[in-house]
Amino acid sequence: MEFGFAPEDDAFRGEVRAWLDAHATAAAGRRDWERALGAAGWIGLGWAEGGYGNRTATLTQQVAWAEEYARSAAPPRSGHIGENLLAPTLIAHGSAEQKARFLPAVAAGEELWCQGYSEPGAGSDLAGVRTAAVPEADGYRVTGQKIWTSLAHEADWCFVLARTEPGSRRHHGLSFLLVPMDQPGRIEVRPIRQMTGTSDFNEVFFDGAHARAEHVVGGEGNGWRVAMSLLGFERGVSTLAQQIGFAEELGRVVRDAVATGAADDPLVRARLVRQWAELRVMRWNALRTLGGPAAEPGAPSVAKLLWAGWHQRLGELAVLVRGAGASIGPADWSAAAPYELDAAQHLFLFSRADTVYGGSDQVQRTIIAERVLGLPREPKGVES
Incomplete structure (x- = not known):
């Protein structure tokens, strides 16, 4: 597999960098x-279907955009869930009316989305979903x-x-429903405070929230197929x-190791070298996946296993090289104010x-094990 950047990709990268330099700080x-971002046409570069207000870009140009954005001082994205998860799913499974209603608003940066998948007792085992959508006159009542929920x-x-x-x-x-969040008294959002x-x-509580009948994607009862398709878009x-962010964090850990x-x-040096080498392997694996078959079995799971363990080990190394000082908070911390963490602690x-x-x-x-290696399926209990 060859994955290289052509001269036109380098020109595109230069355009991206110049635009971000001019606009991100303001x-x-x-x-x-x-x-x-929407007004400049930067949302939806990877959509397989145009005509909804987004410019098109090749795969290598999409990589250039993502890398330059990560390197810039641009704010964290609020629209990535709509752009990178919902939009490809609608393009693959949505009706013409659903595409026309929702894709232009995502491309313009006008409507932001969140993902309602995990539940207490149905996180990693998503098939245990219990949230119910009861049919009513013009749609569904969701409870x-x-x-x-990010x-x-x-x-x-x-x-x-x-x-x-x-x-x-x-x-x-199961069904895949599009639900408006502006329903006072029917939807409550509660932030989840973390160790950091x-x-x-957030936790999101639906108490009879309304979803319109025409906002079921892929048809009633086909939610599992649509949901699994969406997860395939999640890691591209x-x-x-x-x-790029991982490399910056690794560089900071290396500088701390030298300073202390x-x-x-x-x-410690061996662990730092291993972190660097494994990060290079992750990049090559990601490029191989992007340049390989469109539906390579198990590729998202391999990528998740690689980066999750790597990042966790980097966090452990970050506090190790700092020594005892890594366990000390700011000097002006008080019980009356929230504590602040430095980069290594966070x-x-x-x-x-x-x-x-x-x-x-x-x-x-x-x-x-099951989908790539063909091993026997893990027992899930009694199924219908």
């Missing part, structure tokens, strides 16, 4: 930034709880995996941008969850 709020506090819409067939079990009887002191995730070009003298320890604490969220390591290994 960005106001995150929603305003999404609108600026249940979702958890670990950006729910900012989102205008949520795509929700819900059970539309009473009494159904496992992956049967931040609240990147964005993994390369993620690795920890790098003089041959065991990396260590946040990365503890890397091997759990987005599909635990155990689940990824099961997927590889």
